[in-house]
Amino acid sequence: MILPLVLLTAAVPPFDPVAATDAYLATVGGAARARSDAYFEGGYWLILWNAAIGMGAAWTLLRLGMVARLSRRAETLARGRKAGRAFLFALFYLALTGIVTLPWAAYVGWVREHQYGMSNQTFVAWTGDWLMGTAIGTILSALAALALLTLYRKRPRSWWAWGTLASGAFLFVGLLLAPVFVEPLFNRYTAMPPSPLRSAILQMAQANGVPARNVLVVDASRQTKRISANVAGVGPTVRVALNDNLLNRTSPDEVRAVMGHELGHYVLNHTASLLVAFTLLAGLFLLVLDYATPWLVARYGQRWNIQGRDDPAMLAPALIVATVLAVLLTPVTNSLVRFHEAQADYFGINASRAPDGWARIALKLGEYRKLEPSPIEEAVFFDHPSGRTRIRMGMEWKAHHLGEPDVR
Numbered sequence: 001m002i003l004p005l006v007l008l009t010a011a012v013p014p015f016d017p018v019a020a021t022d023a024y025l026a027t028v029g030g031a032a033r034a035r036s037d038a039y040f041e042g043g044y045w046l047i048l049w050n051a052a053i054g055m056g057a058a059w060t061l062l063r064l065g066m067v068a069r070l071s072r073r074a075e076t077l078a079r080g081r082k083a084g085r086a087f088l089f090a091l092f093y094l095a096l097t098g099i100v101t102l103p104w105a106a107y108v109g110w111v112r113e114h115q116y117g118m119s120n121q122t123f124v125a126w127t128g129d130w131l132m133g134t135a136i137g138t139i140l141s142a143l144a145a146l147a148l149l150t151l152y153r154k155r156p157r158s159w160w161a162w163g164t165l166a167s168g169a170f171l172f173v174g175l176l177l178a179p180v181f182v183e184p185l186f187n188r189y190t191a192m193p194p195s196p197l198r199s200a201i202l203q204m205a206q207a208n209g210v211p212a213r214n215v216l217v218v219d220a221s222r223q224t225k226r227i228s229a230n231v232a233g234v235g236p237t238v239r240v241a242l243n244d245n246l247l248n249r250t251s252p253d254e255v256r257a258v259m260g261h262e263l264g265h266y267v268l269n270h271t272a273s274l275l276v277a278f279t280l281l282a283g284l285f286l287l288v289l290d291y292a293t294p295w296l297v298a299r300y301g302q303r304w305n306i307q308g309r310d311d312p313a314m315l316a317p318a319l320i321v322a323t324v325l326a327v328l329l330t331p332v333t334n335s336l337v338r339f340h341e342a343q344a345d346y347f348g349i350n351a352s353r354a355p356d357g358w359a360r361i362a363l364k365l366g367e368y369r370k371l372e373p374s375p376i377e378e379a380v381f382f383d384h385p386s387g388r389t390r391i392r393m394g395m396e397w398k399a400h401h402l403g404e405p406d407v408r
């Protein structure tokens with residue numbers, strides 16, 4: 001009995017995961033590689049530019065006295081009611097900064113995406129999405145600002161602790177409601193028609209304890225050429241969706257590899273752990289704001305006309321501080337998300353048993369994500385593992401499962 005097994009093992013050619021990874025990476029070169037690198041590296045600078053333009057707009061509105069005037073106007077309209085004033089001010093101010101920074105948003109979201117061949121949208125369609133997104137974002141952010149400004153006014157010492165709880169609740173409600181109320185405003189989600197692929201996805205889901213009876217397809221090609229899939233929602237609103245670009249441009253093994261990854265997010269409870277992590281980060285933000293915002297106002301705010309703790313205009317300098325902090329914490333937030341993504345990657349490779357499908361998907365994702373960054377670059381700027389890291393994961397897995405009949 002032993003001899004045939006030895007022969008079988010000897011018959012499998014040696015497989016070097018490093019060489020296999022390099023062979024995959026070598027298939028993307030020349031102009032395609034240069035374009036992907038340029039697109040992604042440009043994104044590093046966008047972090048700084050976004051922050052500079054956001055802070056520049058806030059600083060200008062403060063110096064011109066517009067923030068103070070908006071605060072006075074909100075007070076009049078709210079007839080002295082402090083909560084009404086805080087909400088109206090936040091609504092006006094956030095809408096105003098949205099409008100002031102619209103040209104920049106159009107460059108990043110439409111012009112640049114077209115330059116790199118990523119976008120399928122006309123400018124009119126993009127503007128429609130921007131208006132709807134900004135309107136929803138402004139109203140929700142104004143409600144969050146109302147809660148935080150009220151706590152700041154009424155609980156001078158402990159507001160940041162209460163604010164952390166409130167932030168967690170806000171994130172939870174947002175995650176719960178977004179798939180039901182927000183996402184359908186931008187895209188259509190339809191049930192995937194019956195097919196062997198759909199059965200394979202549902203089989204993989206049920207085998208891993210995901211009670212899915214339905215696979216959704218989202219018409220992301222309305223906006224973009226990117227392939228993607230996602231899991232969203234909390235508790236009763238959880239759903240797994242794959243986008244039509246993925247379905248149209250990839251083989252069934254590639255789709256299974258992606259869906260295995262998405263199931264990983266679900267099975268490993270990533271929504272819950274990221275919710276906790278980002279709530280704690282919100283707490284850190286509020287603690288820093290508690291110290292740094294009054295300092296900023298005292299140091300630079302002689303002409304801003306902000307009238308102390310009761311004045312909701314404090315929101316403007318607070319957002320400047322938050323922007324600086326967000327830039328500084330970029331490596332932390334990226335690494336936090338990337339850590340979860342890597343977990344889902346391993347889960348997905350195990351669930352789909354399609355390491356080559358996985359490698360080919362990693363190459364396609366490389367159209368908009370640099371394939372071979374340096375380790376520091378990956379740690380700082382990547383919120384998903386790079387193409388090279390992902391292909392290597394797949395090839396290592398393959399090396400340990402060679403010759404098994406269901407590995408593709």
Ligand SMILES: [Zn+2]
Pocket residue numbers: 261262265341344
């Ligand atoms: Zn993921």
